[in-house]
Amino acid sequence: MPARKQPEKPASAQVPGKASTINDIARLSGVSKKTVSRIINHSPLVRKDTREKVEALMREVGYSPDPMARGLAFRKSFLVGMVYDNPTAQYIVNMQYGALDAMRDSGFELVVHPCDSRSPNYIDGVRRFVQQQKLHGVMLVPRVSEDQALADMLLEIGCRYVRIAPVAMDDMSRMVVTHDREGAAEAADYLQMLGHRDIALITGPTNYRSALERTAGFVEALARSGIELPASRILEAGYTFESGVAAAEKLLAGKQRPTAIFTGNDEMAAGVYKVAMRSGISIPQQLSVVGFDDSPLASRLWPSLTSVRRPTRDTGRLAASMLVQADAQAVISSASVRPHLVIRDSCQPPRS
Incomplete structure (x- = not known):
């Protein structure tokens, strides 16, 4: 049988x-x-x-193909790096999400390299990262994107890159411009339209180009409306919650308090909220607050925070697309993202 x-x-x-x-x-x-x-x-x-x-x-x-093995087989890498030194965690997460959106089904993978741009040998560290991983290309996120010496090093070793910055700092085939100055100007126009005249600004570190652009955009927009922002109303902070608290304590300590505060990011705006609550100052009845980034934090604060929306995920998607697409020229014409103000509950006209 x-x-x-x-x-x-x-x-x-x-x-x-x-x-x-x-x-x-x-x-x-x-x-x-x-x-x-x-x-x-x-x-x-x-x-x-x-x-x-x-x-x-x-x-x-x-089964998932190994990017390193594919790189050996095709004599090119399928890894894209993201190099950053940024104190705002949510910004970095959103940038990564955008990059991953662009790489989905492309065969490329994302590898990240946090660094300290204040370290004297950080550029050598980025060079080792690029060469050891044999990267196809690198996304440079603010603030490292603003470092010309880093860009020069990548050109020297033949590594393609895309820089994300508030203004054009390179050939447009290697840039995504975020136009931070325009977003800050929109915030200034909104506050003066509500009737605010005694306005303060908590800006980011002056070694960040984004901080300089946001400060310039805000101050210039107020000046066009006939409002001068004195130096005593401009405080430098560190783009962190703690630095926002420290700056707000100085601005809100005296009797001559500003009626509105614009902060360079939402983390610092949350610091203003803490000081205001501790001091018995109601938002927006006694103090209007505007942030920048429109991070998830903005809608979670109470009252919800009016903030300049920066399309971070779209920015990451665009930068990665410029690296992984066979013909980057196809996306160069749109290598720009623009912020806009999202109005919520943290502002109202000042009391007479």
């Missing part, structure tokens, strides 16, 4: 105990390794039914 044929095992059961390789996928699907490679790299030279069969198998066994 002939032996009964055993039921065929599912494909995923035929590669137990180890991660599947491209050779496993080729063997189990009955096609060549070259065909699998073409499917991974979205080649049009594969029949639709073959592509669907192989892709279904890859999903079944959980």
Whole structure:
């Protein structure tokens, strides 16, 4: 009596105990390794039914191509780096989300490199990161994007990059411009339209180009309306909650308090909220507050914070697209994002 044929095992059961390789996928699907490679790299030279069969198998066994191995095979890297030195965690997270949006289904992966731009050898650290990872390209996030010496080093070693900055600082094929000055000017116009004349500004560190641009945009917009912002009403802080608290304590301590405060980011605006609450100053009845970034924090504060929305996720998406698209010229015409004011509950006309 002939032996009964055993039921065929599912494909995923035929590669137990180890991660599947491209050779496993080729063997189990009955096609060549070259065909699998073409499917991974979205080649049009594969029949639709073959592509669907192989892709279904890859999903079944959980196969994901190794970017480093692909880089060796194709003599190029499938890794994009993001280099940053920024004290605002939510900004960095949103930037990463945007980059990952652009890389989805592209075969590229994101690797991040936090650094301290105040360190004398931080540029050497970025050089090692780029060379060890054999990066396809690098996204430079403020404040490191503003460092010309870093950009020069990347040019020297032949690494493509995209700089994100409030103004154009390079060839536009390597820039995403965020126009921070325009956003700050919109905040100034809104406060003076409400009738505020005694206005204060808590700005970020002056070694950040974003802080300089936001300060200039705000002060110039008030001047166009005939409002002069004295030096005593401009305080430098550090883009952190704690520095916002310290600056607000100085501004709100005396009897001659400003009727409105514009802060260079939402973290510092939250610091103003804390000092106001502790001092018995009601927002917005006695003090109007405007932030910058429109981070999730803005809508979670009470009253909800009027803030300049900076499209950070879109910025990250655009910067990554300029690196991973085969023809970066296709996105250069739109390599710019513009902020706008989101009005909520933290402002009203001053008391007479």
